[in-house]
Structures are given as structure tokens and as C-alpha cells.
Amino acid sequence: MDPVAPGAVRELIARHGFRIKKSLGQNFLIDGNIIKKIIAAVAPSPADTVVEIGPGIGALTGALAAQAGQVLAVEIDRRLIPVLEETMAGINNVCIVQADALKTDFDSLVQSRAGTPVPTYKVAANLPYYITTPLLMHLLEKQTCVGSIVVMVQEEVARRLTAQPATPEYGALTVAVNFYARPEMLFRVPRTVFMPRPEVDSAVVKIEVNRLPAAPVQDKEVFFALVRAAFQQRRKTLLNAVSAVDKRLSKEMWTDVFRQADIAPGRRGETLDLVEFARLADAYVNRREKSKIN
Numbered sequence: 001m002d003p004v005a006p007g008a009v010r011e012l013i014a015r016h017g018f019r020i021k022k023s024l025g026q027n028f029l030i031d032g033n034i035i036k037k038i039i040a041a042v043a044p045s046p047a048d049t050v051v052e053i054g055p056g057i058g059a060l061t062g063a064l065a066a067q068a069g070q071v072l073a074v075e076i077d078r079r080l081i082p083v084l085e086e087t088m089a090g091i092n093n094v095c096i097v098q099a100d101a102l103k104t105d106f107d108s109l110v111q112s113r114a115g116t117p118v119p120t121y122k123v124a125a126n127l128p129y130y131i132t133t134p135l136l137m138h139l140l141e142k143q144t145c146v147g148s149i150v151v152m153v154q155e156e157v158a159r160r161l162t163a164q165p166a167t168p169e170y171g172a173l174t175v176a177v178n179f180y181a182r183p184e185m186l187f188r189v190p191r192t193v194f195m196p197r198p199e200v201d202s203a204v205v206k207i208e209v210n211r212l213p214a215a216p217v218q219d220k221e222v223f224f225a226l227v228r229a230a231f232q233q234r235r236k237t238l239l240n241a242v243s244a245v246d247k248r249l250s251k252e253m254w255t256d257v258f259r260q261a262d263i264a265p266g267r268r269g270e271t272l273d274l275v276e277f278a279r280l281a282d283a284y285v286n287r288r289e290k291s292k293i294n
């Protein structure tokens with residue numbers, strides 16, 4: 001069965017008595033060309049393990065398995081498991097796992113399913129929009145063996161991931177993802193290639209995970225707290241926005257932090273690049289230690 005031809009998709013899901021759940025972001029791809037482009041972006045080789053998140057009825061899964069060594073397909077919806085078992089029948093390098101991707105330790109899953117240690121694996125996903133940010137952060141913050149992620153997201157999110165400082169799309173998500181990785185917008189995907197049709201267009205982004213941090217910091221939690229504070233209050237000056245993070249430091253002390261970081265305290269958070277945020281975070285940690293506040 002061709003899990004892409006609209007007629008075949010309709011017949012398949014009707015036969016399984018499956019009803020599409022909007023709340024799980026179930027918009028299935030029905031365009032062979034887009035699938036080819038996504039597979040080319042993942043570039044799986046026989047040596048690769050690919051984790052697919054949200055395989056749906058398997059539009060990408062079979063195509064990934066045709067080129068990868070093994071595919072682990074993690075789907076939350078139990079009702080889709082028998083459908084996937086049917087569309088993946090006879091393909092012996094696909095392992096279907098019923099689980100919530102947000103709660104899955106992918107490093108352990110990959111190691112437990114592989115015969116030999118897997119130093120790094122690739123991730124591919126056509127994501128439901130509501131889990132995009134938490135899932136990307138889960139993969140980047142908590143998993144250590146992810147090599148690259150090819151992900152379909154809402155076009156607006158793709159622009160946020162790849163935004164430059166001082167643009168409206170630049171925000172905490174941009175800084176967080178760029179801290180761990182190098183996202184690149186690959187191509188747009190019109191809403192017409194999904195069944196059912198979503199309300200917005202999408203885009204495919206490739207995220208190459210850094211082996212070494214792009215901007216090393218002394219304390220990651222401090223770095224992220226400052227970034228969040230800077231963007232939560234976009235209209236405030238950076239000094240006013242980030243000094244709320246630690247009220248034990250006086251305004252003078254915070255001004256000194258900015259001086260040490262060589263950043264003007266009157267700037268807006270959205271103008272700082274990753275390296276500047278890192279300098280600010282380290283200057284704060286040093287100042288806090290100097291003041292013996294912990």
C-alpha cells in the first residue's frame with residue numbers, strides 16, 4: 001500500500017476504523033516529492049540509526065527505512081500501531097514504539113534496541129505544532145547522542161529558529177536552539193500537501209547539533225535565566241529586565257556586571273547575540289561570587 005496516495009490513505013484509515021485526532025496534530029503527508037526532499041535532508045545511510053518522532057501512518061517511515069540501517073518510530077497514539085504494523089509489514093529494519101516522545105529517553109531507547117553501541121543517531125519528525133518547542137529542548141538539552149534533527153515545523157517557528165538578532169522573530173527559542181546547534185531553514189511546505197489540511201504553511205529545518213557549545217558558559221542555568229528574562233520584557237532595557245533575576249545584587253552591582261561584560265546596559269535584549277548573552281551570564285556569575293552571594 002502507498003501510505004501517501006490520498007485514496008489509499010482514506011481506505012487504510014477507514015478499514016482500521018481510525019478517526020483523525022486534531023489534538024494530536026494528526027496531519028498526514030500526502031506528497032511524494034516533499035517526502036523525497038525530507039529524506040534527502042536526513043540523508044540516512046546504512047550505518048545510521050534514525051529516530052522518527054510521530055510516524056503517523058508511515059509516510060516517512062518506509063522511505064527512511066529504505067536508506068537507513070534502522071529506524072525507531074515513536075508514536076504516541078495507540079490506535080495507529082496496528083495501522084503502522086500494516087504499512088511497515090515486511091520491512092524488517094523498522095521498530096515501532098508506542099510512547100510519548102516528550103517523556104522518552106531517546107539515548108537509552110536507541111542503545112537498548114541496537115545490538116552494538118550507537119555513538120550518534122539522526123532524528124526526523126513532522127511534528128505536531130504544540131510539541132515543537134518542548135520536544136526540541138528535550139532533544140537538545142537532555143539527549144547527548146543526537147547528531148542532527150530534520151524537522152517540519154510551522155513556517156513561523158522555522159523563522160524563529162533561524163532568526164538574526166534585532167528582528168521581530170528573534171527570541172528565547174532562537175538563542176536556546178542556537179546555543180546547542182546550528183539550525184538552517186531548508187524549504188517551505190504548503191498546507192495543501194497534508195490530509196487533513198492544517199491552517200498554516202510549514203517549513204523543513206535541519207538542525208546540526210554542535211559537538212562543542214557555540215558559546216561556552218560557566219553556568220547554563222544562569223545563561224538561560226538571563227535569556228528568558230531579557231525576552232520576557234522585550235520593551236525594558238536589558239539592565240531592568242535581567243536585574244530582576246537576582247534582586248540581591250544592587251543596581252550598581254548589575255551595572256558593574258554589564259561593564260565587565262562590555263555590554264551597554266541600555267540595550268534591548270533582542271539585540272544581543274549568543275556570545276554576548278554568554279558574556280553577560282559569566283560576568284554575573286563572577287560578580288555573584290565576588291559578592292559571596294550564592
Ligand code: SAM
Nearest residue numbers: 024027028029054055056059075076100101126
Ligand atoms: N509523520 C507522519 C506524516 O508525516 O504523515 C505524521 C505527522 S503528524 C503531523 C504528527 C504525528 O505525531 C501524529 O501521528 C501524532 O499522533 C504524533 N504525535 C503527537 N504527539 C506525539 C508525542 N507526544 N509523541 C509521539 N508522537 C506524537
